[in-house]
Amino acid sequence: MEITFAAILWGVRIAFLVLLYLFLIRAFRALHRALAEERVAVAARQLGIAVLVVTRSHAGGPRVGDRLPLRAISSVGRDAGNDVVLNDEAASAKHAIVSFADGEWWLEDAGSTNGTLLNGSRVWDRERLHYGDEVAVGRIALRLEREQ
Amino acid sequence: MIRARPIARPAELRLLAWVAAFSLAGYVAVVAAVSGRFAWYEIAVPAAVLAVFAALHLFLVFIGFRGDQLLMPLAVGLTGIGFILVERLAPALVLQQLSWLVIAAGAFCITILIPRDVSVLARYKYTWALLGILLLISPLLPLVGREINGARIWVGVAGVAQFEPWELVKLALVIFFAAYLEEYREVLSTPPRRLGPVPVPPIPYLLPIVAMWLVAMLVMVLEKDLGATLLFFGIFLAMLYLATGEPFYVVIGLAMLIGGGFVAYHAFAHVAARVDVWLAPFGSDLRFDQAYQLTQGLFSLANAGILGAGLGNGMPERIPVVWSDFVFDAFTEEVGFVGALALLALYLVFAYRGMLIALRAPTVFLQLLAAGLSFIVAFQTLVIVGGNAKLIPLTGITLPFVAYGGSSLVTNFMLCALLLRVSDITARVRR
Numbered sequence: 001m002e003i004t005f006a007a008i009l010w011g012v013r014i015a016f017l018v019l020l021y022l023f024l025i026r027a028f029r030a031l032h033r034a035l036a037e038e039r040v041a042v043a044a045r046q047l048g049i050a051v052l053v054v055t056r057s058h059a060g061g062p063r064v065g066d067r068l069p070l071r072a073i074s075s076v077g078r079d080a081g082n083d084v085v086l087n088d089e090a091a092s093a094k095h096a097i098v099s100f101a102d103g104e105w106w107l108e109d110a111g112s113t114n115g116t117l118l119n120g121s122r123v124w125d126r127e128r129l130h131y132g133d134e135v136a137v138g139r140i141a142l143r144l145e146r147e148q
Numbered sequence: 149m150i151r152a153r154p155i156a157r158p159a160e161l162r163l164l165a166w167v168a169a170f171s172l173a174g175y176v177a178v179v180a181a182v183s184g185r186f187a188w189y190e191i192a193v194p195a196a197v198l199a200v201f202a203a204l205h206l207f208l209v210f211i212g213f214r215g216d217q218l219l220m221p222l223a224v225g226l227t228g229i230g231f232i233l234v235e236r237l238a239p240a241l242v243l244q245q246l247s248w249l250v251i252a253a254g255a256f257c258i259t260i261l262i263p264r265d266v267s268v269l270a271r272y273k274y275t276w277a278l279l280g281i282l283l284l285i286s287p288l289l290p291l292v293g294r295e296i297n298g299a300r301i302w303v304g305v306a307g308v309a310q311f312e313p314w315e316l317v318k319l320a321l322v323i324f325f326a327a328y329l330e331e332y333r334e335v336l337s338t339p340p341r342r343l344g345p346v347p348v349p350p351i352p353y354l355l356p357i358v359a360m361w362l363v364a365m366l367v368m369v370l371e372k373d374l375g376a377t378l379l380f381f382g383i384f385l386a387m388l389y390l391a392t393g394e395p396f397y398v399v400i401g402l403a404m405l406i407g408g409g410f411v412a413y414h415a416f417a418h419v420a421a422r423v424d425v426w427l428a429p430f431g432s433d434l435r436f437d438q439a440y441q442l443t444q445g446l447f448s449l450a451n452a453g454i455l456g457a458g459l460g461n462g463m464p465e466r467i468p469v470v471w472s473d474f475v476f477d478a479f480t481e482e483v484g485f486v487g488a489l490a491l492l493a494l495y496l497v498f499a500y501r502g503m504l505i506a507l508r509a510p511t512v513f514l515q516l517l518a519a520g521l522s523f524i525v526a527f528q529t530l531v532i533v534g535g536n537a538k539l540i541p542l543t544g545i546t547l548p549f550v551a552y553g554g555s556s557l558v559t560n561f562m563l564c565a566l567l568l569r570v571s572d573i574t575a576r577v578r579r
Contacts, residue, residue, distance in 0.1 A: 005180075012177040013458045017483060019170035020490050023225060026163055027497045030218045034504065 049100065049147060052076075052084060055134065056141035061087050069147070073099040075110065076137060090114050090138030098129065098144075105129040105144060114138060155212045157205065163221035164205055168198050171228035174459060178236045181460025193242055197231050200253050207257055208568075215572035216505060222498045223564045226549035227557070229479070229491065234552050237464060237478055238471040241552060248554035252561040259565035266569045270513045273327035280320035283313040284363070287371055314376045315559040318383070318524055319566070325384060326516035328356075329391035333512065336392045357397060360384045361404045365412070372418045375531060375543030381405055382527050387520050391512075426541040441467060445474045445536055448481040456484025471552040473544070476536045492533070495548070499526035505571045518570045521563050524548075 051067040062068070074083035077095040086095070092112035099106050108126040109116040116123045117136035129135070135142045175194040180186040201224040208220070227249065234245050263269060269276070286303050303313050329336070360381065368377040385401040388394075412419040421438055424431075429439035429446070444467040451462060464470050464478030471478075480488040502522025509515040525548050532551075535542035546556040 005184075009177060009180050009460075010458065012173055012180065013461075016170055016173040016177055016459060017455075017487055017490075019166060019173055020229075020487065023163065023166035023170055023221075024490050024493055024497075026166055027218060027222060027225075027494070030159055030163070031497055031501060031504075034218070034501075038504070038508070 050105065050131075051145050051147055052098070052135070052142040053145050054140065055143050056136075056139070058088070058139050061140050067145075068142070070098055070100075073097065077110070077112075086137055086140050088138035088140050091140070095137050096123075096135070098135075105131075107135060112137075153212050154210045155214060157209055157213075157217050160205055160208070160217040160221055163218065164201060164224070167201065167221055167225040167228050170225075171198065171232065174229070174232040175235060177459040178232055179460075181458070182236070182239075193235070193246065194231065196246060197228065197249065200249055201228075204253055204256060208260070211260070213260065213568070213572055214575040215568040215570075216501065218501050219498065219505075219564055219567055219571070222494055222501070223549055223561065226491075226494055226498075230475075230550040230552070230557075232459070233475050233479055233550065234471060236460060236482070237475070238552060241471065245552055245554075245557075248557050251554070252558045255558050256561040256565045259562045260569065263569070266517070266566070266573060267511065267513060269323050269517075270327035270330065273324050273331075276320045276324040276327070280317045280324060281363070283317045283320065284367060284376075286313050312553070312555040314373065315555040317376075318379070319521075319559060319562060321380065322383060322387070322517065322520035322524065325387045326513050326520055329387055329516055330511075330513040332356075333391045336388070336394070336397075354400070357384075357388070357401055357404075361401070361408065364405075365408050368408075368412060368419065369416060373544060374419070374422055374541065375545035378531055378543060379524070379527060379545060383520060383523060386523050386527070387516055390519050391516055422541045422543075426538060429538065441469065441473065442538060442542055444468070445470075445477040446538060448474070448477040449537060452480045452482075452484045452488070454485050456480065456482050456487060458482060472546065473542075473551075474536055475547050475551045476533050479550075491550075492529070495525065495529045498522070499529075502567050505567055505574070508574045509570050510574060510577045514570050514573065518567055521567050524563065525560075 049072070050070045052070060054062045054064050054066045054068070057064050068084045071083055075094060075097055076082060076084040076086060077093050078086060078088065078091045079093040082094065084098070092110070092114070094110045095112040096116045097108050097110050099108075105128070106126050107116065107118055107123055107129045109123045118127050118129070119134055120136075129144055131144055131146055133144050135144070172191075172194055176186060176191075179190050204220060204224070208215075231242070231245065231249075234242050303311050364377045364381040367373055367380065381401065385398050388397050388401070409419070413423055414420070425434055425439040425442055429435060429442045431439070435443050448462065448464050448467060451457065456462070459482050462478070462481040464474070464481050467474045467477065476488070476491075479491060499522045502518060502525065506515045506518035506522065509518055528545050528548050531540065531543055532545045532547050534540040535545070546553050548560050549557070
């Protein structure tokens, strides 16, 4: 009878440690899940601070009204590797760069053949870009808007 | 704050089930090992403790709380270990600790409900500073101050109740530091002039750090409380660094602390005694005298091994005042390296989680507040475990949530509630 009691006691002692570790493992798993969600949230935040809305296009190009999400720094051009891909023969492979710095949006031409227009005038240097401004690349026109 | 619709907290509930399981197992093992039998009515105490935990969970669910679901299970898990240890080391105090737990749970709920917006706390920053200083010096006042075991850190009416105001000072000061640093962060972090490789900060920038150092030194000299000094100055330096990102403040602060400590070592007997005990506890003049507590603690640790002696099977009762000063050694002796590792890992997850809450918080004040609160828990654990293991001089700091003690339990539950409030604000802002 004494031996059984001692054996049960040791069983409970070991159970305590095992349960403590099971709790710890679950706590670590919850922590890990939160970190994974955080990474997704950060990635989502980078994409979608603002959008370029297509206001004028042509057959084969993006549809009018499409909302193209912007990153903190987005390249615009015909090449599929750009953040904003514009299927237009008049657009260069790498045409322009839209960036967010010092709390403002900026537009600069990336050495395109046919140039970039901001509200109808050619962009030579880095230009301030306001919400509602119109950017024209080739035959496509885009308007900067806040992400809702 | 009060939202009509309850929101389920499934992750928290699942974690609480594990807390309940290991708390019961540990409690049963201790009772059975000490008394040699187990009667079913003895389950009443752990059942009451678990009922309080469940009530906290239901409270958060029914007010529709959206904050973190990991922090509360960690805090009550540590409290559960604390109850196992109180039953093991000082069974006569279990009921007293249970009533403190009920008060702590009440303080938790009040902290969750009362400040309608935690950011409002920043508006009364000098009130918090004043409150902190008053609480800090209150043990020195004639009628209410009490000196217990050589440290004058208690307030109370003789024989009725005692409270360690220092515990509440921590919270008041973290709120003050967070609000103060949010406002003066820019000024403090402008790059200092440099004299070659040595940064030369203009004098006004050094004033707050000097003021805090003076207060810390006063606490060390007048209240004979090394732990409070370390923690107080440590919180300040950590938050100053977090807010400004200037390492030279930390370097200056540490140099001042070491300098002050060096002078105090030579000028004040109680400081010298702590350091001598730490350096050579087995010296023939100390080992059965001032160093007795530490040497018994070290024997306890040495007795632990990988799996320990088994709950209820060690001899931690040989350490004087083990239930408040040496719980880490007692726990390690009976559950070994494996159990001690799990205990430290729980603190790691708690502090890490708190820092994540700080990172996600929407304003600088809330970020600094959450970081400061998590830092308290991490730093206290480091200082007391280091003291118990003779890595640093022993101080009277308590092991958060685990050590016996009412003031500490109440404050730590309020700390946890404040962290949860920050995470609740973040969750509401982000959606």
